[in-house]
Amino acid sequence: MNKKYMYSLLAVIVLILLPYVGVEAAGLQVLFGIIIPYLAVLIFIIGFIYRVMDWASSPVPFRIPTTCGQQKSLPWIKQNKIDNPFTTGAVIIRMALEILFFRSLFRNTSIGLNQGPKISYVWEKWLWIVALAFHYSFLTVLIRHLRFFLEPVPVWLQWLEKIDGFFQIGLPGLYMSGAVLLAAVTFLVLRRIYLPQVRYISLAADFLPLFLIISIAITGILMRYFTKVDVVGIKELAMGLASFHPAIPDGIGALFYIHLFLVSILFIYFPFSKLMHMPGVFMSPTRNLPNNTRAKMHINPWNYPVKVHTYDEYEDEFREKMKEAGLPLEKE
Amino acid sequence: MIDSKERASKLSYLPPKTDWMDTPTVYKEGMYCYAAKPSRLEYMDAPYPKDWSCMDEDWQLPENWKEIILEGMKERLEKYRTFKIFMDICVRCGACADKCHFFIGTGDPKNMPVLRAELLRSVYRNNFTKAGKILGRIGGARELTIDVLKEWWYYFFQCTECRRCSVFCPYGIDTAEITIIGRELLNLLGLNIDWIAAPVAFCFRTGNHMGIQPHAFVDMLDFFTDEIENVTGVRMEQTFNKKGADLLFICPSGDVFGDPGTFTCMGYMILMHYLREVHGLDCTWSTYASEGGNFGLFTSHETMKRLNAKMYAEAERLKVKWILGAECGHMWRVINQYMVTMNGPADFLEEPVNPLTGTKFENAKATKMVHITEFLSDLIQHKKLDLDPSRNDRLKVTFHDSCNPARGAGILEEPRHVIKNVCNHFYEMPRNCIREQTFCCGCGSGLNAGEDMELRMTGGMPRGNAVRYVNELHGVNTLACICAIDRAVLPTLMGYWAPEVDVCGISELVANALIIPGEKEKTENLRGEPILRKDVEPDEWYTRPDFPGREE
Numbered sequence: 001m002n003k004k005y006m007y008s009l010l011a012v013i014v015l016i017l018l019p020y021v022g023v024e025a026a027g028l029q030v031l032f033g034i035i036i037p038y039l040a041v042l043i044f045i046i047g048f049i050y051r052v053m054d055w056a057s058s059p060v061p062f063r064i065p066t067t068c069g070q071q072k073s074l075p076w077i078k079q080n081k082i083d084n085p086f087t088t089g090a091v092i093i094r095m096a097l098e099i100l101f102f103r104s105l106f107r108n109t110s111i112g113l114n115q116g117p118k119i120s121y122v123w124e125k126w127l128w129i130v131a132l133a134f135h136y137s138f139l140t141v142l143i144r145h146l147r148f149f150l151e152p153v154p155v156w157l158q159w160l161e162k163i164d165g166f167f168q169i170g171l172p173g174l175y176m177s178g179a180v181l182l183a184a185v186t187f188l189v190l191r192r193i194y195l196p197q198v199r200y201i202s203l204a205a206d207f208l209p210l211f212l213i214i215s216i217a218i219t220g221i222l223m224r225y226f227t228k229v230d231v232v233g234i235k236e237l238a239m240g241l242a243s244f245h246p247a248i249p250d251g252i253g254a255l256f257y258i259h260l261f262l263v264s265i266l267f268i269y270f271p272f273s274k275l276m277h278m279p280g281v282f283m284s285p286t287r288n289l290p291n292n293t294r295a296k297m298h299i300n301p302w303n304y305p306v307k308v309h310t311y312d313e314y315e316d317e318f319r320e321k322m323k324e325a326g327l328p329l330e331k332e
Numbered sequence: 333m334i335d336s337k338e339r340a341s342k343l344s345y346l347p348p349k350t351d352w353m354d355t356p357t358v359y360k361e362g363m364y365c366y367a368a369k370p371s372r373l374e375y376m377d378a379p380y381p382k383d384w385s386c387m388d389e390d391w392q393l394p395e396n397w398k399e400i401i402l403e404g405m406k407e408r409l410e411k412y413r414t415f416k417i418f419m420d421i422c423v424r425c426g427a428c429a430d431k432c433h434f435f436i437g438t439g440d441p442k443n444m445p446v447l448r449a450e451l452l453r454s455v456y457r458n459n460f461t462k463a464g465k466i467l468g469r470i471g472g473a474r475e476l477t478i479d480v481l482k483e484w485w486y487y488f489f490q491c492t493e494c495r496r497c498s499v500f501c502p503y504g505i506d507t508a509e510i511t512i513i514g515r516e517l518l519n520l521l522g523l524n525i526d527w528i529a530a531p532v533a534f535c536f537r538t539g540n541h542m543g544i545q546p547h548a549f550v551d552m553l554d555f556f557t558d559e560i561e562n563v564t565g566v567r568m569e570q571t572f573n574k575k576g577a578d579l580l581f582i583c584p585s586g587d588v589f590g591d592p593g594t595f596t597c598m599g600y601m602i603l604m605h606y607l608r609e610v611h612g613l614d615c616t617w618s619t620y621a622s623e624g625g626n627f628g629l630f631t632s633h634e635t636m637k638r639l640n641a642k643m644y645a646e647a648e649r650l651k652v653k654w655i656l657g658a659e660c661g662h663m664w665r666v667i668n669q670y671m672v673t674m675n676g677p678a679d680f681l682e683e684p685v686n687p688l689t690g691t692k693f694e695n696a697k698a699t700k701m702v703h704i705t706e707f708l709s710d711l712i713q714h715k716k717l718d719l720d721p722s723r724n725d726r727l728k729v730t731f732h733d734s735c736n737p738a739r740g741a742g743i744l745e746e747p748r749h750v751i752k753n754v755c756n757h758f759y760e761m762p763r764n765c766i767r768e769q770t771f772c773c774g775c776g777s778g779l780n781a782g783e784d785m786e787l788r789m790t791g792g793m794p795r796g797n798a799v800r801y802v803n804e805l806h807g808v809n810t811l812a813c814i815c816a817i818d819r820a821v822l823p824t825l826m827g828y829w830a831p832e833v834d835v836c837g838i839s840e841l842v843a844n845a846l847i848i849p850g851e852k853e854k855t856e857n858l859r860g861e862p863i864l865r866k867d868v869e870p871d872e873w874y875t876r877p878d879f880p881g882r883e884e
């Protein structure tokens with residue numbers, strides 16, 4: 001019945017085959033190892049900035065925060081400073097909680113309809129937990145990759161790796177972040193396929209980033225854990241890219257090029273897709289403004305005069321009736 | 333209409349087999365409001381007035397309707413950052429899906445906030461984004477067709493702009509904002525509903541939604557003056573359009589016109605009399621600015637501004653100090669989030685200070701408009717009202733947070749503070765149904781018509797259910813609220829989902845508890861119901877066979 005995810009699955013399979021064939025059969029290492037990654041980063045940066053500037057170019061005519069708690073009013077009434085911020089400082093706290101802990105998602109409930117009828121609302125924590133796990137492991141993985149671009153590897157990065165590899169599984173140690181990332185993304189895919197409502201709202205394209213990330217994580221784990229890749233060669237390539245003296249070292253397997261290509265695709269896809277929720281959440285006017293319009297006038301840059309029905313017009317129309325009713329008049 | 337139990341038992345949340353883009357929208361009887369009559373639009377100089385019905389095959393659209401809509405979208409994308417960002421960043425995580433009362437009540441997947449937004453977003457992708465143009469249907473893009481337009485009309489008038497979805501969205505995506513823009517687009521083609529267009533035109537002309545002309549407005553309050561005299565023995569004359577009064581008082585005209593709002597209106601009148609007689613504070617009514625509500629909010633930003641302008645204009649003409657605003661939901665969304673931006677600055681008014689207590693209303697420094705529960709809370713805190721809460725002892729009260737004061741302002745504790753000081757029996761509904769998570773009455777944003785009763789009763793199901801719960805648990809018999817639309821629609825909803833529960837405003841409760849100088853010994857409240865006798869315990873009173881029930 002639901003074939004939506006097939007498009008994305010097929011697309012990702014093609015995206016895996018491309019670099020494999022390209023590198024193994026056509027010797028296109030330079031294309032997949034240098035040109036496409038550069039292009040991807042370029043498109044990502046330009047696209048990202050363009051989209052953010054584009055949002056910023058639309059003004060915020062009205063201050064319409066969604067208030068999720070008691071407003072600031074009288075001294076004996078306790079304000080909820082975070083969920084109904086009055087000052088910029090409080091907004092920063094609200095935003096920090098949103099971004100670092102997904103506070104709104106934490107509120108999530110799911111309804112149940114029981115005999116009676118009685119509707120129940122149960123705390124739905126799983127999306128929140130898994131989304132957090134996913135984003136933080138993704139971030140950790142991303143940061144860990146800096147070791148390929150930095151020489152010497154900074155101490156703080158080594159510390160991060162130590163912590164991340166704390167529960168050593170086999171040799172070489174499998175990082176927690178990689179495993180959590182894979183598990184979390186898998187959950188997100190299964191959720192999209194098996195929860196009827198989420199399946200119904202999903203677009204075919206919604207599966208693409210998920211399958212991409214799964215493939216990236218799997219190829220990454222494969223390289224580290226199952227097939228020995230030439231880490232020294234890869235670091236050489238990465239350092240070359242980072243210092244703008246790109247070169248292709250010998251002996252890097254196709255698996256690496258697949259991994260790199262998928263990451264490039266994710267970067268390219270990013271600015272054109274819903275992945276832009278990352279900068280978007282910072283700019284969402286229902287969250288990033290204080291609820292203080294009543295105390296401090298907010299300016300709408302395109303405010304324009306409108307046709308109103310003036311008191312004089314009103315009195316002109318109803319003067320006789322107003323007089324009879326004993327209402328005071330401007331003009332007798 | 334089928335009975336409430338049967339309705340609930342038939343509900344299913346399983347989506348249909350076909351994808352939403354392939355599921356045609358079928359207009360169901362009772363789920364839509366009648367189309368706007370041409371005269372309303374003509375009065376407002378709104379485009380494309382016509383005699384039409386949404387059930388017509390031909391909607392009499394102008395030749396270039398598609399262009400108008402797309403041009404309108406483009407303009408709004410450039411004017412509203414909210415709109416642009418909300419079109420772009422939804423990840424379809426589904427957190428908002430079961431938060432909408434219309435989805436909970438109907439099970440119709442297009443009433444999930446995310447899909448309601450996708451109805452518009454799909455066209456946005458198709459015409460305004462590269463990914464949409466390249467990927468087409470796979471990327472969630474679709475062509476704007478007449479069927480899509482009709483789908484918009486059906487579902488944007490099945491959203492009460494309550495913002496409950498926005499509370500749960502990880503990015504704060506506010507489907508109410510999308511509905512507001514969606515309706516604004518539909519209005520470019522003259523496609524409004526009459527229940528919104530008529531009050532707008534009335535309000536523009538006469539100053540209030542009901543179209544009450546000045547002399548009739550005065551008559552109405554005179555009639556209440558007699559009623560109040562019957563109950564209290566005191567004649568409480570009101571002042572109108574009075575220059576130099578201390579405060580201008582503005583209430584939703586729904587309270588002046590329809591039961592049980594009228595009792596709230598009498599509450600306002602009693603309060604004003606009390607303030608004048610006991611404290612020398614002069615509040616005046618205005619017949620010109622005789623409407624607190626603003627159905628422009630449900631039409632377009634421009635219409636909202638055109639109607640709202642009267643408040644400041646009248647305050648300036650009458651040279652009052654500041655404005656006191658009564659109990660109304662969407663009125664306070666407009667005052668709190670739009671008014672001063674649209675029609676300010678209000679330099680001709682003073683920063684509001686309560687002359688009786690010296691309290692500065694810091695949070696209203698710019699708009700210079702104070703909510704009546706803020707004002708009452710202040711009076712009560714400083715013991716400026718002589719109250720006998722036992723007069724309300726027959727009532728077991730719960731409080732319905734109206735969507736707009738809750739999620740568009742955060743007025744949560746003020747009404748509770750007032751209620752707890754004028755009633756002895758107060759019970760909260762469950763946590764997920766109040767405060768910022770409150771459920772809509774199902775009739776907001778202009779959907780409180782008669783013809784869409786099916787929609788109203790389904791949309792009000794979560795609210796009705798929660799009231800029923802406290803009714804069974806605590807014997808709650810009174811649902812208090814600070815919204816005139818609530819007072820107009822909740823009695824019907826209660827009749828359907830929670831019989832035995834009556835609806836009232838806060839000011840009515842206050843007025844009933846207020847000890848008025850010169851009053852006769854009170855035996856009845858404003859509704860003519862006997863008030864609790866001092867010598868009987870409340871719980872005993874309830875169990876007596878002669879307990880006068882609250883049904884009419």
Ligand code: HEM
Pocket residue numbers: 098099100102105131135188206207209210275277278281423424425502503
């Ligand atoms: C800051 C607040 C953020 C919140 C609240 C948030 C929330 C979410 C949620 C709820 C999902 C849903 C996944 C699903 O159901 O499919 C998601 C997906 C995702 N997010 Fe975030 N996110 C945030 C920031 C970021 C950042 C900074 C990135 C950086 C790359 C990011 C990248 C992703 C990716 C790659 C996905 C998976 C793609 C997908 O589901 O289609 N997010 N996010």
Ligand code: SF4
Pocket residue numbers: 421422423424425426427428429445446500501502503504505
């Ligand atoms: S909660 Fe927000 S991001 Fe998630 S589906 Fe709803 S609107 Fe989209």
Ligand code: SF4
Pocket residue numbers: 431432433434443444445448490491492493494495496497498507508511
């Ligand atoms: S604003 Fe309210 S009615 Fe509209 S989609 Fe959101 S929850 Fe539903």
